[in-house]
Amino acid sequence: MTQQRTLSLPHRRPALSGTALVVLYLAMTAGPALAAAAIGGMHAPTFLPILARAAGIAALAMLLMQFLTSGRFEIVSGRIGLDRTMGFHRLAATAALLMIAAHVALFLFRGAQPSLGRVLSRLAAYLTSPAMTTGVASAGLAVVLIVVARSFRGRGLPYPAWRLGHGAAAVLVAALALHHGVVNARFMADPAGGGAIALLAALALGSLAFVYVVRPIQAFRHGFRVESARRLTATVSELVLAAPAGTGFDFDAGQFAWLTIGRRHTVTDNPFSIASVPGDLPRLRFLIRDAGDMSGAVPGLAPGTPVGVDGPHGSFTLAAAGQGPLLFVAGGIGIAPVLSMIRHLSLDADRRPVRLVAGARTPGDHVVRAELDELGRRLDFAALYLVDEGEDADGPSCERGTCTTGHIAGLMHGLEPAAATAFVCGPPAMMEHAARILLDSGIPLDRIVMERFDFDAGNDEVCKAVRRRFTGVLAAVFALVAAAALVASR
Numbered sequence: 064m065t066q067q068r069t070l071s072l073p074h075r076r077p078a079l080s081g082t083a084l085v086v087l088y089l090a091m092t093a094g095p096a097l098a099a100a101a102i103g104g105m106h107a108p109t110f111l112p113i114l115a116r117a118a119g120i121a122a123l124a125m126l127l128m129q130f131l132t133s134g135r136f137e138i139v140s141g142r143i144g145l146d147r148t149m150g151f152h153r154l155a156a157t158a159a160l161l162m163i164a165a166h167v168a169l170f171l172f173r174g175a176q177p178s179l180g181r182v183l184s185r186l187a188a189y190l191t192s193p194a195m196t197t198g199v200a201s202a203g204l205a206v207v208l209i210v211v212a213r214s215f216r217g218r219g220l221p222y223p224a225w226r227l228g229h230g231a232a233a234v235l236v237a238a239l240a241l242h243h244g245v246v247n248a249r250f251m252a253d254p255a256g257g258g259a260i261a262l263l264a265a266l267a268l269g270s271l272a273f274v275y276v277v278r279p280i281q282a283f284r285h286g287f288r289v290e291s292a293r294r295l296t297a298t299v300s301e302l303v304l305a306a307p308a309g310t311g312f313d314f315d316a317g318q319f320a321w322l323t324i325g326r327r328h329t330v331t332d333n334p335f336s337i338a339s340v341p342g343d344l345p346r347l348r349f350l351i352r353d354a355g356d357m358s359g360a361v362p363g364l365a366p367g368t369p370v371g372v373d374g375p376h377g378s379f380t381l382a383a384a385g386q387g388p389l390l391f392v393a394g395g396i397g398i399a400p401v402l403s404m405i406r407h408l409s410l411d412a413d414r415r416p417v418r419l420v421a422g423a424r425t426p427g428d429h430v431v432r433a434e435l436d437e438l439g440r441r442l443d444f445a446a447l448y449l450v451d452e453g454e455d456a457d458g459p460s461c462e463r464g465t466c467t468t469g470h471i472a473g474l475m476h477g478l479e480p481a482a483a484t485a486f487v488c489g490p491p492a493m494m495e496h497a498a499r500i501l502l503d504s505g506i507p508l509d510r511i512v513m514e515r516f517d518f519d520a521g522n523d524e525v526c527k528a529v530r531r532r533f534t535g536v537l538a539a540v541f542a543l544v545a546a547a548a549l550v551a552s553r
C-alpha cells in the first residue's frame with residue numbers, strides 16, 4: 064500500500080441511538096393500532112375481536128417494518144451494528160408471525176363459550192371465504208418464508224439467488240397482507256389507522272427502491288477499479304482497489320463495505336472488512352478468504368475491473384473504545400478489520416496499551432504478522448500468535464492451541480481489564496469462546512465489541528444479552544397492542 068496522506072480520527076457517523084430506534088420501532092409497529100383505538104376504528108361489542116383487530120394491524124405494521132430493518136441503512140444500523148440489526152430482523156420476523164397467529168386465534172376463539180366445533184367451522188369459513196383468500200395466503204407464505212430463512216439461508220442455492228427469492232417472497236407476503244387489510248379491516252378506512260399503515264407501506268416501498276435502484280448506482284459512483292489482486296496463501300487473497308482522487312468515499316478504520324465485482328447489480332454483492340486505513344484513500348485494501356464463488360474468484364480478477372463499493376458500514380471502530388487498554392482478538396481472516404485499526408493506532412502513535420491475540424490454522428496463515436509487528440513498534444504493543452498446527456521454518460514462533468484466560472492475563476499483565484475495550488472478530492465458534500474468556504478475564508460485557516462475518520445471531524454472552532434486550536422490545540409491542548385493545552374497548 065502507498066503511504067497514508069492524512070489521519071482521520073474515528074468519529075460517530077450520523078445514526079440513531081439504540082434508544083431512539085426502540086422508540087421508533089414501538090411507535091411504528093404499535094402506533095397504528097393505538098391510533099386506530101383512539102379514533103374508534105377497531106370497534107366491536109366484545110374484547111377479543113378488538114384485540115384480534117389490534118393484533119392484525121400490528122402484524123401488518125411489523126411485516127412492513129421488516130423492509131426497513133433489512134435495508135442496510137446506516138442511519139438504522141450505524142450505531143448498533145449491522146449484525147445486531149440483522150439479528151433483530153430475524154427475531155422480529157418470528158414476533159410478526161406470533162402476532163399473525165394471535166390475530167387468527169383471537170378471531171377463531173372469540174365469543175362467550177367457543178366450542179371446538181364452532182372454532183373448526185369458523186376456520187373452515189375463513190379458509191374458503193373469497194374475502195379471506197389474500198389473508199390466508201399471506202399468513203401461509205409468511206410461515207414458509209420464515210422457516211426457509213431460518214433453516215436454509217445460504218444453503219442449497221447461490222447466495223444472490225437466495226437473497227432475491229427471500230426479498231420477492233417478502234414483498235408478496237406484505238402485498239397480500241395489505242390487500243387483506245384493505246378488503247377486510249375497518250381501521251383502514253379511518254384516517255388514523257389507515258394513514259399510519261399507508262405511511263409504513265410507503266416507507267417499505269421507498270426502502271425497496273433504495274436497495275434495488277439507488278444503491279446500485281451509488282456503489283459504482285466512486286469509480287473503484289481493481290488495482291491488484293494476488294494470492295497470499297492457498298486460501299487467502301489480497302485485493303487492492305483504487306479510485307480517482309477526490310472520490311468522496313470515506314470510512315473509519317475497522318468498517319466494511321459491500322463489493323460488487325464487475326458491472327453487475329448489487330444484489331450479487333458481498334461484505335468485506337476494509338483492511339487499510341482512511342489515510343490510504345483513494346485506495347482500499349481487502350484480505351479475502353476463499354469461501355465460495357465470489358471470494359474464490361478474487362485472485363483471478365484483472366486490473367481495471369470495475370468494483371461497486373457500497374459503504375462504509377459497521378460499528379466495529381475505535382469510536383467504541385474507551386481511554387483504557389485496547390485488546391484485539393482475531394481468528395483467521397478476522398484479522399482484516401483488526402489490521403486496519405492497529406494500523407490507524409500506529410499511524411496516530413496512540414498512547415493506549417494495545418494487545419493482540421491472533422489465531423490461525425498454521426504459522427503461514429498469519430498472513431499479516433510481520434506487518435502487525437512492524438506497526439507495533441510505534442505503540443505500547445504486545446501480541447500473541449496462536450496456531451492449531453504446524454511450525455515456522457525458523458523454529459516455533461507461535462504458540463499451539465486456543466486462547467485461554469491465562470493468555471489474556473499474561474498479555475494484560477499490569478493493565479486494568481475493567482478499563483479495557485476488547486475487539487473480537489473471527490469465526491462464530493471462536494467468537495463464542497473469546498466472549499467467555501474475556502468475561503472471565505474481567506473485561507466488562509459492554510466493553511466487548513464484536514464483528515460477525517456471518518450475520519448469524521451467534522450464541523455468545525454478548526449476543527445473548529443483546530437478544531434478551533430485543534425480546535424485551537418485541538414483548539413491549541405485544542403489551543402496547545393489548546393496551547390499544549383496552550383503550551378501544553372502553
Ligand SMILES: Cc1cc2nc3c(=O)[nH]c(=O)nc-3n(C[C@H](O)[C@H](O)[C@H](O)COP(=O)(O)OP(=O)(O)OC[C@H]3O[C@@H](n4cnc5c(N)ncnc54)[C@H](O)[C@@H]3O)c2cc1C
Pocket residue numbers: 216217218221222223319331332333334335336337349350351352353354355356357358359377396399400514515516517518
Ligand atoms: C461484516 C462482514 C465483514 C466481512 N469481512 C470479510 C473479510 O474481510 N474477509 C473475508 O474473507 N470475508 C469477510 N466476510 C465474509 C464474506 O462476506 C463471505 O465469506 C463471502 O460473502 C462469501 O461469498 P462467496 O460468494 O465467496 O461465497 P458463497 O458461496 O456465495 O457464500 C458462502 C457463505 O458466505 C455467506 N455470504 C455470501 N454472500 C453473502 C452476503 N452478501 N452477505 C452475507 N453473507 C454472505 C453465506 O453465509 C454463505 O453461506 C465478511 C462478512 C461480513 C458479514
